[in-house]
Amino acid sequence: MSIIAAGNKPVTIVICGSGGSGVASLGELLLKLIARRGYYGILKKSFGPQIRGGESAVALRLDTKPVHAFDDRINLLIVLNWSNYARFKHEFPLPPKTSDSSTSMLTIQDSQAGAPEDELKPMADALSVASLPFMEKAQEVPQGRANILLLGFLARCLNISLKQAQNLVTQRFRNADNETQLGLATSAEIGYALAEQWPDKDLLTIPQAQDRHTDSWLATGNQLAALGALEAGVRFAAAYPITPASDALEWLAQELPKIGGHLVQAEDELAAINMVLGAGFGGVPAMTATSGPGLALMTETMGLAVASETPAVVLNVMRGGPSTGIPTKSEQADLNLALFGLHGDAPHIVLAALSIPDCHTTSAWAVQLASQYQTLAIVLSDQFLGHSMQVMQSLGKINEQARLAKPPRTSGQETAEDTAYLRYLDTATGISPMAVPGDPACIYTADGLEHKESGTPSPEADVHARQLEKRQRKLEPIRKSALWAEVSQFPDTPATDAHQPRAAIICWGSVSGAAREAAQKIAESGDPVRVIAMRLLAPFPKRHLEESLRGIDSILVVEQNHEGQFSRYLASQFPALPFATYCQPGPQILTASIIARKFNARFTQRSRQNQEDRG
Amino acid sequence: MKAKDYKSRVKPIWCPGCGHYSVLNALTKAFSQLELNPVDTVLVSGIGCSSRLPAYINTYGFHGIHGRALPLATGLKVARPELEVIALGGDGDGFSIGGNHFIHACRRNVNILYIVMDNEVYGMTKGQASPTTPELWDQSKLTPRGPEVPPFQPCAVALAAGAGFIGRAHSGDPKGLTQLICQGMDHPGFAFLHVLSQCITYCPEQQDWKSITHEIPPVTSDRALAMQNILQDDGFGKGIFYCQPRAVWPHLPGGAILTGPSSGGTDQIEEIRQQFAVHADA
Missing domain, CATH: 3.40.920.10 (Pyruvate-ferredoxin oxidoreductase, PFOR, domain III)
Known part of the structure; x- marks a missing residue:
């Protein structure tokens, strides 16, 4: 045997x-x-x-x-x-x-x-x-x-x-x-x-590895999220310890000084996120990392990041909740908070890392987006990704550094009146040129009070409406990004038109690996399956998702929480879309076998029936 | 630059007779005396009447959220140490909702000046008791018998928490105030300046402050003596209670400073990445 x-x-x-x-x-x-x-x-x-x-x-x-x-x-x-x-x-x-x-x-x-x-x-x-x-x-x-x-x-x-x-x-x-x-x-x-x-x-005894890779890496998701951020330009981090995010911060504390950066241990999460905003206002890409309870404490300041259009990145490594919950175990239950936890109409960016190596990609992307769009970007990871360690092929370098759209250079002799610098100018893209302290002739005061284009506070209805619309509009291009999801198909041989999948699994974040493995199992027994692992959660990539659901009539959403937070979000985006949900809270691991069983129980029979009908 | 050149064109929202006008004037005078470059100066504030001040000055500014001026200023100063960073706000902002940050900013000793304009009342929310309100002040509907707890002692707390510069000024004494602002800015490390800045709208009795403020014993670098002077003071003494510079944080090795996103060569990043490489067995 x-x-x-x-x-x-x-x-x-x-x-x-x-x-x-x-x-x-x-x-x-x-x-x-x-x-x-x-x-x-x-x-x-x-x-x-x-x-x-x-x-x-x-x-x-x-x-x-x-x-x-x-x-x-x-x-x-x-x-x-x-x-x-x-x-x-x-x-x-x-x-x-x-x-x-x-x-x-x-x-x-x-x-x-x-x-x-x-x-x-x-x-x-x-x-x-x-x-x-x-x-x-x-x-x-x-x-x-x-x-x-x-x-x-x-x-x-x-x-x-x-x-x-x-x-x-x-x-x-x-x-x-x-x-x-x-x-x-x-x-x-x-x-x-x-x-x-x-x-x-x-x-x-396991079989010999066929292609012995000589350039593999060994790392945790927390380490790679921190590395990705650093490669994308983060040079400042603020930290308040919390399981299971602390080791991302500890890694940054050790590595940032090597490249002229710095980490501050803050007195609480409120301080940590405000320190991040301070650095971001100063033009230095900055981040913090936390978990559910800390994210909850940060939400007021996250609203300030949106209103004052200050770049900020928060890595949220999810654990069992609510409250202190199960600090050392994984769950995908902070989605609602990340999407909807901000007060007021506060459009921002929410991304989810899809695997341990993907923590690198997603966190770097968050840093780039936060700077480019001058707003808050939340990266959702979880204890499983954050603490698990993986052998992977070495990861490519992040080549794109965070960049701010700065105002045009001036000679330095002008006064603010001469250049009439408008920090919150409503441009065609909605992105206003952002000066940072030290830039001549662009003096302004960032404000969480609603403000005119100049930054001067104003409670006027038209000013409010225009700035709200501008802050929402500026994020629109993100929906079109090719990084919105990893879409894969099983079996992975090129499908002929007759064998295009009619079934899909939609997932987000860390369950993506198990979902793909489940799709592999399902496909082995006959039905081709598409897996749509969503990296971009807000702004919602509606067009992309519509496109990838073309020809699909059976959809299973899987996620690791009790209430099906993503399912509800999906239903709000596509009220007419029929789909089934399997959600299971942590800490039990959501495995490929469970997903495949749930999928088969729900769809396989019907799908076979459909094929016979077609035949 | 002259003092008036540091003023912006935004009109203050403050009531007539508000002490904060004097603080605004004193700040511009101090900036002029110190020949600050407005482009390299940032005022960071929280929420409340006094926290509106950054918009009225022609330097960079950040009007943040309630209680969080100090951490925001700390992040900015650590990330951009070459900037002149001043945090300011009111007594509710700094000692109540932001009390934790006050303690830890004193401890941390980042090189910023923190000015608290203390009028012993929440003015912007229409006159509720603040942490520094007298125990039996019964003018607020929220605390009809008065706060019934002894007032917070900002200077004593600052000293206990480790601040290296602690001074008190009165908005009715613009000359003394200007001088203390300059001294606080010159101090290497965290400097705390407690400014009695009257709110005659909700506490008309504060008009008497002019007659009851007084000088204090000479500045000392002896912490125990400073504590004695603070505790023996009636809360209306003006001057510097304590001045003793200590190591400014962060203590960056080799004088390295953060120079922004372009810092850190690709070589160093490659070296950092190498820690994850697994070297295959031969």
Whole structure:
């Protein structure tokens, strides 16, 4: 029996840790190890609420081609502690007793793992669990570590040499003293030997990567969102810590000074977003990163960014809500707030990152748009994208830097009266030339009060109507951008007219990877499917979406929240469009299998019927 | 430039007799004395009567939202350290809704001057008690028995929070006010200037301030002595309570300053990108 079906299916390994067993760093090391061997993979880290010593788990999915999502199937489950596993039983469920996968999932428990809770016992009993002494062996080694022992063990299972695993560990802990280095190397060696004795060790072997890529990257979505922003010109960031956005800010704090930039840790989110506006007003592209509760605090100032036409970028890494909700788990539930949270008529830009590498693209685009259109751009990411780490092909550089439309140069001798600089001039495009302090003869006061073209406050109806219209009109061209979505088709062979998809999945943000994988599954059983993964959420790209829905009569919208926030938004844009919705809140992962099942339950029969009718 | 050249053509919305006119005049006089280039000067304010001031001065300005002048000014100054940045607003803006920012701006010590025009009342919303309103001031329908809590002590809080320059002036003493503005602007780091600026519309009794304001003991760099002077003062003493420069934030390594979006060569960006590269096994 092989765990890996023919046809290069990906392999999923889940490790549930106990306090201090270091599974998170094990996951990272393992991902790096397989990246060095030319494989692709994705690593999801799951934590409980405790800061230290609580339960943590990692899921690692490896493949010979880029992998963006997780599916239901687990090939190898390692449980270091059953009571900690119980906290993850919904995220990484044991297969039901009767399913095929209950016989094909390899399960190993640590010999000190205790017993599964009563509720899990029947499933666990069906699994023929191997019991191995990881913790015990690690304790026997001076300076030994169980996670490094497991790295050695898993290296053997994945056909990676002990030497390669040890090299990686040596590099990772290069600053450790000799005794520790020795303890780590010995741990890896013992783990490797333990695997040699395990009868099922060869069942996990993944196929050789065909094209060994030599230029791969390993990064999280938060890191890439920060990098994209920096490459697009961000030189100032303001930060208030919040899970799961803090590490994007920490990365910026470290990297910005290298290029003459700066990060300020603010006293709260209200300060952070106002600092961003201050820098933006000064002509320096600026951003902050936050999550739901912080975004809520920032909304008043986001209205100021719109009214004063000041560029500002907010990366919102979503977590379970409302209120404190589930800070360490993913959900796509801040869409309503991002779209509608501003007071007054406040048109602004809302984008969603579609994958970990796409955090780079989308965040850079947000920086460019915020400057070009002198307004607020919100990027919606989430805990899954932000914290998960992925092996990917190296990303291309962002070539387009943020640019402000500045007023024409003057000699510097003129007074403001001479040039009659109008900061909020209603131009044909609606974009007014923006001077920044230091520019001669363009002095003005930015204002959140409604204002005339000069910036002077005015409560007059015609002034208000005109400025409202101008601020809305200036964003219109964004709707036409080619970056509005990633549209893909399954099967991906060029479809003849007769085989154009009649079904589509519409999604946004991080579920796009799973949606594409679902479409692949659906297409394998006969029906071609189009996936429209929306990156531009506001202003709404109505024409583009209409175009890509041509010929489609079955639409499933999928998103990871309880109320179907995007579905409602879509219905408001297209009141006559028939579509079905599958929404599921976090933290349970919205997988390809779930999406495919929901799709098939809803459409496949009807679609087959239609085809027969046509035949 | 003469003082009057720093005034814009926008007409103030303030009531006749408002103390803020004097602050506006004193600012333009101070700018003229310091020969500030209006193009490189920015006034940042919050919301309230006094926060309208930036539009009345012919420099760059940002009239932001209620309570947030300090963080906005901080972001601007850190991003563009070569600019002269002044934050200003009222007592409600600075000590109530913006109180947290006040504390942390004192701590952070970014090189800006913060002027609070304190009239002990919310004027723009028609006369409610502010954090500095006397405990038994019962003229507001919102607090018919008075605020019933002791007034906020801005100078004591500023000192406790770490401000390196703390002064108080009175709008009825334009000469002293102008001088303190100049001194506050010269101070390296965060300077807090508490200006008693009367609102005779809602608090006509403040017309008496002219007769009750008085001099204070000489400026000190001794923090304990300064605290003693502040606490012993009746709230109407004018002058500099404390002046002791300390390291200005941010402490940028090697004197590097932010020069805008074009800063940072492609080489450095490439180096930053390289941290994500995985080097394949040989």
